[in-house]
Amino acid sequence: MTMLDVNGLNVWFGKNRDRVDAVKGASFQVGTGESFGLVGESGSGKSTILRAITGLAPDWSGIITVDGTPITGKKRPRGFFKTVQMVFQDPYASLHPRHSVDQVLGETLHLHGFDDIDGRVAKLLDDVGLGQKFRFRYPHQLSGGQRQRVAIARALAPEPTLLLLDEPTSALDVSVQAEILNLLADLRADRGLTYLMVSHDLSVIGHMCDRLAVMRNGEIVEILDVDALRASNAAHPYSQQLLEASL
């Protein structure tokens, strides 16, 4: 079963002479329950793919199919966000500074039409390893790792099947990174989630993913599985270069 099928995806910003092609002809498939990684240096277009899938990058062409349903244009139907959710890179920027944890999660649940919001907020906080005492805190009262746990709880609130992770640990301390990665691994095992994870860190991808695509200048240069990565068995010279740099 294919959860996400991206075929010939082009994404660009600006018009005419100012046009910048961020992604050129990217194609890959992510199976249901799989964890797929996108690796590349800054500006290689890996985050842009996620933004195109969620509709945050409006100008794109190609075919994107999520759980058998093709998606079109800029707007996504409401139901789309019950299937696909995203965790942003910087937990310091992705939480509203004036909304408490309770408001963030409560509003998300309300928007998706859940009832028993109180109970669900409590359960979400437990699921991401934050106790009830964090429920009425504001973002500035939380550490980076705690904020990212709140952001993960928000993404999990609509009970999605596909989670897009945009460098979820790159803004965090090394010690906290491991905690968040373990949390994400546990959540995937518990809930049978499909992950599409963007990172520039090969060791993170090696720990989290089954297969990965190496990106450079907006193009996917190679798709390989994680065993090949561990054995340093990359075919493309750029992938080899990346592997060597990360050793």
Added chain:
Amino acid sequence: MSETQTLRQWLLTETPTSRRHAKLSALYQGWLSFRSNTMAMVGLGILIALILIAFAAPLLAPHDPFSQDLGNRLAPLGTDGHIFGTDSLGRDILSRLIYGARITLYIVALVALIAPVAGLLVGTVSGYVGGWADVVLMRITDIFLAFPRLVLALAFVAALGAGIENAVLAISLTAWPPYARIARAETLTIRSSDYISAIKLQGAGPIRIITKHIWPLCISSLIVRVTLDMAGIILAAAGLGFLGLGAQPPSPEWGAMISEGRRFILDHWWVATVPGLAIFTVSLAFNLLGDGLRDVLDPKAGE
């Protein structure tokens, strides 16, 4: 442990137990940081006193503000029964000041309700929607900004007719564009942030995003700006009154009182000076309050 101490601990707890508790706790902490600013507390004290005086005017005023006593006109400060003296028609200046507080509050309250709300609406819609809406709304704002404020207010009052309601309307019409500009600038930085993207990914529509996510972040800077502008608004109202286009005689509006006293300013200086001091005090109080509020409400300071 005494009762008050436990209440204080309940308010300052790190781990609130309910939404109401969390809200009260946040309010109390804001109040604590506001209270530590002495000047702001002075400003707040003056304004509370002004509100009390306005409400209790009939009890406080020693005389009827409209009753004339031509035999006792232009009595100096400290005259028996008239602490601040009397004006050119023998009316007690203190009583007129006390009743004038009502008019001042009325003007301030109405302008503070109309102008920032209009500015917030125009600014956030313009900033969030962008494109043509932005161009049209901002050019209208530019047109209003291009006129000197008092001249525009004069034109409005001249067109609508003199009177306190029209003065309020005219001042509001000239006061909203700066608020729209501030709100738009804030909206432009907020709308591209990750937390707005995040709520879009939960399927939130533009109305919810503007009212629930953008407004709360704009309102604090607008409140501060309003309190700082209040002094200017009181002065503009006084200016219109002074020019005879605001409150009409015999209404005890402070600006109109100065205007009346102008004729005798060399020989009977207190007639114009006392209402001038009242305007000065209230303007200063609003400025001090605005400074204190900025420290409390600035979201960046909270981090």
